[in-house]
Amino acid sequence: MTQTIFLVEDEPTIAHAIAEYLAQWGYTVTTVDDFAHVDAEIADSGPNLVLMDIRLPYFNGFHWLELLRQKSKVPVIFLTSVSDDMNLVMAMNMGADDFLTKPIELPVLLAKIQGLLRRTYEYQQTDGIYHAGPFELAALDNRVTRIKHNTTPAQSIDLTPTETRIVRMLFETPGSVVKREAIIRKLWENDAFIDQNTLAVTMTRLRQKVAPIGLDTAIQTVRGTGYRLAVTPDA
DSSP states (O other), rough: OOOOEEOOOOHHHHHHHHHHHHHTTTTTTEEETTTTHHHHHHHOOOSSSSESSSSSSSOOOHHHHHHHHHHHHEEEEESSSSHHHHHHHHHHTTOSSEEEEEEEHHHHHHHHHHHIIIIHHHHEEEEEOEEEEEEEGGGGGGGGEOOBBBOOOOEEEEOHHHHHHHHHHHHHHSSSSEHHHHHHHHHHGGGGOHHEEEEEEEEHHHHHHGGGGTGGGEEEEETTTEEEEEEOOOO
């Protein structure tokens, strides 16, 4: 089945180049008609992945991502001509899955798209339920839950596909250190397309998201090495 990519880019030359290149690799690319209603057009398109520029007419990409994440977990890659860390932090904190600065190198963009689509959809076919201490990860549903204990009701947190991949790695080997390099290879397929800073930002956002169920304190940073899940049955 052909996978659909929704491209939110207001520069016609860039949009045409990206759409034409990705079409050569078998993707169906849909572009925006009305930049005042980007969220509605994404919903109507039902894409497998969204490419989102940050600087757009009417509202920026952060605005549209915030609306999108209220009702969808579709993977999102941000495209921007601004390469400072603050935009990277904002993008990842708001739920973006990856980030690429302009000028866009089309082979790099393709590699990011292929890797993100693969880990979002193909891996789901074999994902199951994972347990660690009082927590349960439903990888297929991208949801982590603190199981009901005594009079405490069960509480669940929805995750992005990227966050689910990280939590799954930690749940698979509780108590053991998962090296940063291993996480990068697992998530992004090739070290050339991601750096340590992006992973650190992703981990910070993940901890903030799972804090309401107490999972944040169980995810420990092992300085200079990676991360470890430290849980006990009554944690």
